[in-house]
Amino acid sequence: MAEQPLFKVTIDNVTVEVPAGTTILQAARQAGSEVAPPAMCYYSKLEGSGGKCRTCLVEVSKGSDKDPRPMPKLVASCRTTVMDGMEVKNLTSERVVDARKGVVEFLLINHPLDCPICDQAGECHLQDLAYNHGNAGTRYEFQRRTFEKHSLGDKIQLHMTRCILCYRCVMVADQLTGQREHGVLDRGERAEISDYLEKSLDKEFIGNIIDVCPVGALTDKTFRFKNRVWFLKPLNAHRDCPTCSGKVTLWNRGDEVFRVTARKDEWGEVEDWICNECRFDKKKTSDWVIEGPREINRHSVISQNKYVGLVKPQETIDEVIGKEPRLFLDIHDVSQVNEKDRDLSLIEGPAHSTDFKENEEKK
């Protein structure tokens, strides 16, 4: 094959050379994380992904050297390929900043904002997006949309209310598992991810839908409510796996493996897809060969470099209050949130002092 010509493209005044056919987003990522637009639906490893969330909109202020006319509309950088001499404005364009604020607002108006009980909190791309590109406060005064709870089997939890309909999980199922057993039902604001028949999703490699989900709509049931991600220490580990590469990240506390995920790069994309067995069933340190701590290269609370050397949260409390904390009560005793098989949407409200009293009395 003939060598691909290189195209020069300038994004927010940073110029890079990329092969023809590269998207603006990929070129921007190459140019550096400061000029890379946020991407909530695009996933470089999933064919046909992108174009949907509209967070990556950019302004093309110069089409190319040949045809310098600007593009009239903002374009989705994840699905627009570069031309030679193209000039793109991301954060330097007021239009882009404003449109993106709009997109963030749209994504949030019906989001439950239940981060305090969401397993994704801390590594959620919607949190990052809202923090980096959104407005404080909301102008939405209506009841937020909720969905009936829908089970996807004993390994994967679906919280449709949190879903941003990026379609990544649909593409994973299409492209990795051989047979897709879930998809999008209905349309417009009632569109939902569902397997329709309440079957359980158990095709090999289906677990990867958890890793690609940018929000807490798909979470790992074997990890659910066990810990917060920022209390865990990510470790690179591998095993000799007959199905996948066996290269994973373990999320440990001490010696205990809390969860297993694929290794994610600085854009939150996995390096290798991993199989269900590695993800769900290998939860002992002895199952793995530990390579060392994993650097998390993302603007997020999980990257607060506390992973190089585990810092236990209790120690921080010690520092703050100047003495050993006395545990008055253990919230886990009374909160229904951590009960096995508990459906969160069915919990009436938070634990009250009366609950604790009753609990004390029972003891």
Next chain:
Amino acid sequence: MKLLLENAHIEGIRYYDAYRKHGGYRSVEKALKMTPDEIVDEVKKSGLRGRGGAGFPTGLKWSFLAKPEGVPRHLVCNADESEPGTFKDRYLMEFLPHLLIEGLIVSSFALGSNATYIYIRGEYAWIPDILERAIQEAKNNGFLGKNILGTGFDLEIYVHRGAGAYICGEETALIESLEGKRGNPRIKPPFPAVQGVWMRPTVVNNVETLAAIVPIINMGGEAYGNIGVGKSTGTKLISACGNLNKPGVYEIPFDLSVEDFIYSDEWCGGIPNGKRLKACIPGGSSVPIVPANLLTKTAKGETRYMNYESLSDGGFQTGTMLGSGGFIVLDEDQCVVKHTMTLAHFYMHESCGQCSPCREGTGWMWRILKNIEYGKGKMEDIDLLWDVQRRIEGNTICPLGDAAAWPVAAAIRHFRDEFEWHVLNPDEAQVRNYGLAHYADRREIPAL
């Protein structure tokens, strides 16, 4: 002058015998002796613009069709007609099915399609039978099937029913649906002309566009192009509805003034019960609503005509669009806020839900409008509504987002006082309508 509906009232014209007797299928006999490129040239010369809403020149669109060696190409007829206010294609298919089939044969030959599809709106439940009968009749008479008129050209036409989704009228959603998938618009490029149905080069055209190919071939592209004014050539079907004495489907010449169309007895016959005109949406629900004083005259004070250029004179500030020709008239008793709320509900309901601004924004707009209409609105809501529509427009995958934003924008632009009146008089707004205010009177349009 009628080019499409000339014979619509002839007894039995729905069936082959009468249709043929009155000159039907002449264009096929003529076209099959021409080369495909010659036909495309005739269409280019005719200046025909797509009748589905966007008004894109048909000949140009046809010339974009990719022709890779050995890859089949397809023509798809867009009969999904679901735009509120638009019902012209239904009329054509119901009463003159052979005109469409004839147009399809010629167009398929020009484009090199041996399998052509009619994608028809699910709610038009009785029409597929009419079309299928017409297809069968055409086949029995050698105009369809193998080796048509001994030219070696083969063509099958299939009727495909939609399941009732406005979004499946968007050409790439239509293609997805035709392939048996969820009707989500595709992200372009690639355009259908390169990768359409089953990734093969495809042309999608509206029913009326394809029917217009028949007179173009019969009379020649140049002669067709001489009819009309400027870049609005030929004739246009208008489906008129709302507060009119004679609603219905009309074939109009492009030099007809809007005023004549509404008031003349030859056309819609005026507004019932002596009411006055308040507002109009001249091109289907997606185009901007204009108050009466900007409908019959442009902002410059010139007479407005029923054609592409004249209706869009003044841009979105003071003009509107011909769109698909769904002409909706509102008299002085109609409430623009309520009307806009109804449209907002439609777009919310019909969004495919792929992209966030449209999925979330359409519902938000409807809820704000509902609050205002039902006496729970605040003044800030009007600005908020403006802001929401502004951030949907232009930022979505397909034009449904724009189509949802424009009516809201235009309603606020021209009828802001009516919105404010709703906010200030929440109780009264429930029982009484703001009425005409000054919308019907000639007023100075501020310089832009």
